[in-house]
């Protein structure tokens with residue numbers, strides 16, 4: 001992947017400099033804006049902004065930006081940023097860090113560098129002057145280009161068109177995963193999260209070694225880990241059920257279920273390794289383990305297995321739902337085909353368990 005890397009797209013605040021003081025100052029001015037808008041005092045506005053961000057973060061499922069919270073409270077970004085531009089003064093708060101300047105200069109010899117910020121043009125220009133990186137970026141995208149704050153798919157689509165690159169040819173660098181990196185990652189860009197200056201200074205080495213990973217891959221790896229946990233729990237449950245039952249048919253069914261889930265687990269761990277090291281999906285043609293037919297027309301399991309079958313149905317339903325979600329998140333056709341095979345096998349499990357359970361109920 002990394003041999004195709006052509007450009008780095010940096011966030012500004014909290015990414016190219018680290019200053020809690022300036023962050024607090026920006027938050028304070030936003031509260032002044034909201035206080036004027038709502039006719040309340042600044043302390044109440046601080047509280048209102050905090051609550052609003054929390055509520056929005058919960059409802060949208062990812063971190064809500066200050067911009068989004070101001071919009072939600074009936075503000076408009078033009079007025080908010082006019083206030084930022086006139087009131088926020090980074091002089092005396094920020095200083096130039098030669099390590100950052102040198103690091104960016106070195107990256108600039110290897111890649112095109114761009115800046116993409118939710119900040120406005122006047123304030124971000126002043127910040128870039130102070131920290132010594134002004135003029136290092138080929139293109140600077142600020143909130144004023146679109147008045148649509150990050151994360152925004154349309155703005156990103158325009159950004160890729162503007163710099164003339166595919167998402168996969170870019171690496172996004174930012175300090176807030178949900179706001180700066182999640183969406184570019186989903187669109188195919190590589191991503192790098194910066195929490196402290198060392199993360200920023202590591203970029204030269206990381207890009208040389210090709211250690212960056214696409215955000216989409218990272219997300220998928222986490223999802224596969226979760227699927228592996230589910231398979232492991234399911235395997236454990238069926239193994240215990242197999243040991244517990246005194247009924248031969250029950251033993252056979254639980255044994256088959258356990259073996260198939262074990263196979264799923266192994267396939268998923270193979271997939272995990274492959275995605276992690278080569279970013280490739282693996283093929284899964286389906287389980288090779290067959291359920292032996294019941295001997296001598298003996299059907300069904302014991303009433304003692306009733307509870308185990310009920311739990312089993314719940315487990316299989318959960319697995320089906322989880323693989324369904326994974327398929328929705330997966331763009332890769334090979335990945336979809338593999339996950340669909342796994343999903344269909346869990347469906348077949350559910351069908352057979354429900355059949356046995358039905359026979360038991362009929363007596």
Ligand SMILES: [Mg+2]
Pocket residue numbers: 011012013014015174175176
């Ligand atoms: Mg930032």
